[in-house]
């Protein structure tokens with residue numbers, strides 16, 4: 001099973017157990033900061049946990065970034081996953097080369113979507129609109145660009161292995177980038193060592209099985225190291241390429257070396273550019289203590305600095321690192337902090353709770369979505385998917401979704 005599906009399934013199982021506890025309720029279609037304020041929530045509840053993720057992204061800040069077909073990975077992932085707010089994203093797949101800036105799992109995931117044979121993609125839960133758009137794709141080559149070297153990639157091994165074995169595609173890695181690494185494997189921490197060995201073997205001594213798998217590849221994906229984008233090249237209206245500066249590393253390659261630009265540049269021809277160079281949380285409320293340099297709520301182990309009863313967890317608490325599993329662990333840790341504070345009588349327990357918030361939302365005319373409504377949406381999506389041989393077909397128009405909860 002695809003590792004994302006496995007992670008999503010674990011989340012669904014855990015969530016279903018928790019939501020069926022009658023002390024837990026689900027109130028959907030509510031935006032904190034718009035429909036209800038943080039102050040209102042804090043007045044209503046003994047403890048409030050902020051778990052709103054990192055919903056803004058870092059930009060390249062280079063000329064040409066506002067051209068059509070230069071897209072943030074976050075928007076692209078939202079588009080093919082059926083997020084209603086991303087359905088108007090303008091994409092032109094009539095291009096042979098795509099450059100993706102970033103060497104993390106998101107970059108790999110996008111590469112996978114761009115290169116997966118259509119007959120396999122049709123069996124996943126990506127939207128029909130995305131499948132239709134991708135069915136006319138001319139993409140032949142995907143270039144993943146990283147500012148540092150192979151020892152600094154942020155992929156996880158499962159995701160990388162899946163990508164290396166993707167049918168009809170082959171990885172292209174320059175053995176020159178890896179030759180100095182063979183004698184430093186032993187000193188690396190185990191996860192980094194396994195990841196580096198996989199990259200090294202793929203580049204320098206692929207197995208017969210791998211070679212056989214790649215023999216019928218019609219598309220390629222490249223890992224480019226020690227390159228940073230400096231300019232998007234265009235004919236004035238459409239992307240023609242990406243100018244990259246070559247970098248060198250300063251500091252020990254096994255620790256946290258810095259990428260420093262050299263004078264040399266190279267131009268990579270491409271017609272689409274996606275950026276996946278980091279995500280940031282936003283400050284939900286002007287009174288919320290916030291570390292703007294890291295894009296996270298200021299906190300100590302999940303306790304928001306200086307505000308008893310306010311907690312945070314996940315990416316908005318620790319920054320955009322790790323996968324769903326890490327976020328679940330964060331959630332458990334923050335839960336333990338709340339229990340500790342309750343036991344130590346640090347929290348005000350005499351609060352009105354959910355009823356007060358529901359009343360305020362009703363008065364403000366907000367149409368909320370209950371868990372029973374969610375189940376209706378889920379069941380319709382699953383049955384729509386079944387009709388066309390997919391796990392689900394997502395509903396992408398909010399007004400249609402809300403009709404089900406009237």
Ligand SMILES: Cc1cc2nc3c(=O)[nH]c(=O)nc-3n(C[C@H](O)[C@H](O)[C@H](O)COP(=O)(O)OP(=O)(O)OC[C@H]3O[C@@H](n4cnc5c(N)ncnc54)[C@H](O)[C@@H]3O)c2cc1C
Pocket residue numbers: 003004007030031032033051052053054055073074077105106109279284313314315316321322323324325327
């Ligand atoms: C593009 C992309 C692809 C990824 N792919 C994978 C993958 O394949 N596998 C994997 O394991 N991990 C993946 N990750 C990482 C994974 O998404 C994170 O580890 C995890 O989602 C972080 O969880 P979170 O709870 O902190 O934030 P999120 O999962 O982002 O949850 C935040 C929630 O808060 C809601 N929200 C935001 N603002 C408000 C507000 N004002 N009011 C109310 N609600 C609000 C959002 O709608 C969202 O539902 C990916 C991340 C990105 C950015």
